Amino acid sequence: MSFLKSIFSPEEKERLNQxxxxxxxxxxxxxxxxxxxxxKIDADLLDELEEVLIRSDVGVATTLKxxxxxxxxxxxxxxxxxxxxxxxxxxxxxxxxQQHNDNLVKDxxxxxxxxxxxxxxxxxxxxxxxTTIGKLAHHYKGGGKKVLLGAADTxxxxxxxQLQIWADRVGVDLVKQQMGSDPASVAFDxxxxxxxxxxxxxxxxxxxxLHNKINLMNELAKVKKVMDKVVPDAPHEVLLVLDGSTGQNxxxxxxxxxxxxxxxxxxxxxxxxxxxxxxVMGISDQFQIPVRFIGVGEGVEDLQLFHAETFVGSxxx
Numbered sequence: 001m002s003f004l005k006s007i008f009s010p011e012e013k014e015r016l017n018q019x020x021x022x023x024x025x026x027x028x029x030x031x032x033x034x035x036x037x038x039x040k041i042d043a044d045l046l047d048e049l050e051e052v053l054i055r056s057d058v059g060v061a062t063t064l065k066x067x068x069x070x071x072x073x074x075x076x077x078x079x080x081x082x083x084x085x086x087x088x089x090x091x092x093x094x095x096x097x098q099q100h101n102d103n104l105v106k107d108x109x110x111x112x113x114x115x116x117x118x119x120x121x122x123x124x125x126x127x128x129x130x131t132t133i134g135k136l137a138h139h140y141k142g143g144g145k146k147v148l149l150g151a152a153d154t155x156x157x158x159x160x161x162q163l164q165i166w167a168d169r170v171g172v173d174l175v176k177q178q179m180g181s182d183p184a185s186v187a188f189d190x191x192x193x194x195x196x197x198x199x200x201x202x203x204x205x206x207x208x209x210l211h212n213k214i215n216l217m218n219e220l221a222k223v224k225k226v227m228d229k230v231v232p233d234a235p236h237e238v239l240l241v242l243d244g245s246t247g248q249n250x251x252x253x254x255x256x257x258x259x260x261x262x263x264x265x266x267x268x269x270x271x272x273x274x275x276x277x278x279x280v281m282g283i284s285d286q287f288q289i290p291v292r293f294i295g296v297g298e299g300v301e302d303l304q305l306f307h308a309e310t311f312v313g314s315x316x317x
Contacts, residue, residue: 012304016314019296023277024315027056031086038082041074045082049089056275057247059282066092090316093281097308101290107305109143116148116194116202118227118234120187122220122257123241124208125156128269128295132241133203134166135303136293141172145200150190151176152183152223153207163205173197183207183219184226191230204235217260224261239292241267242283245274254283263287269295272302277315280306 034048046067053063069092119136123129130153137147149167151174153159160176167174175190187204194202206223209216227234240263242250250268257263266289268280284291291306 016296019272020277020314022275026275035082040081056278058278059286062282062285090312094309094312096285100284101308108139114236116199117236118202119237119239120204120235121239122206127241127243129241130162132267133205135300137172138170138300140201147172147201148194148199149174150186150204152186153205154179154181154183155207184222187223188226191227220261237265238263239265243270244268244279245270247276247279250279254287265290265292267293272297
């Protein structure tokens with residue numbers, strides 16, 4: 001059995017296909033309209049394809065990279081017909097995504113890079129941040145890891161309670177304080193507990209506020225500084241959660257959070273039921289940050305590891 005087959009079961013691939021069905025249908029409908037009546041890939045078709053990609057929330061910068069790559073292919077082989085366009089697009093988009101993502105493919109039972117391995121989760125309210133944390137805890141616990149959660153989003157009403165519900169559901173411990181407590185204090189207590197309990201993985205929730213970028217930056221810097229005192233170089237991963245269904249708004253959120261802290265991985269949620277799946281390609285490429293996880297449904301198993309070739313293959317299947 002190949003490495004990828006061991007990660008993506010038939011059931012997972014089916015969930016991925018279903019989750020991306022709206023994006024796929026919308027994209028190929030637009031592509032079909034652009035290609036209609038065309039027998040070859042020429043400048044006019046590339047112009048129309050550029051519009052299709054932008055309207056599919058791939059983003060302008062990434063779209064131009066893809067168009068440039070296609071122009072190079074056409075210049076090299078002048079007999080490419082429009083019926084080959086989907087295949088060529090699939091190859092070029094896969095190549096683009098693999099630049100940032102393929103080296104991160106790991107199963108949930110794979111050894112972690114640190115002990116404990118600390119993930120700080122950031123993102124605005126409403127993107128599925130707490131749900132993503134709960135699902136990650138479920139997957140990693142299922143992979144044999146001892147997981148500890150830290151409720152450092154102490155500003156939003158209900159945030160601590162929601163994380164407690166997930167901790168109880170998954171069967172992992174949660175470190176928390178009262179609402180309004182210092183987030184850095186919660187992070188400090190969580191890591192101390194993780195060291196004492198010999199936890200494998202620590203996931204720290206943080207407040208999702210963007211109304212004042214300076215305050216956000218200062219708060220996240222303080223949380224990171226405190227964690228480093230307990231576990232050297234923690235957090236080892238800063239995971240930004242984005243709502244894929246918001247399209248271009250997700251780009252703006254990525255811009256704000258990457259300016260506020262050193263984000264080094266992405267989770268893109270709510271891809272099911274939306275036609276904006278192209279945002280995965282654009283955000284990963286534009287910000288040069290690997291996508292670690294994607295959400296393709298509401299079920300606990302619908303948060304999946306991201307693999308560029310599998311994702312694009314499903315999108316173009």
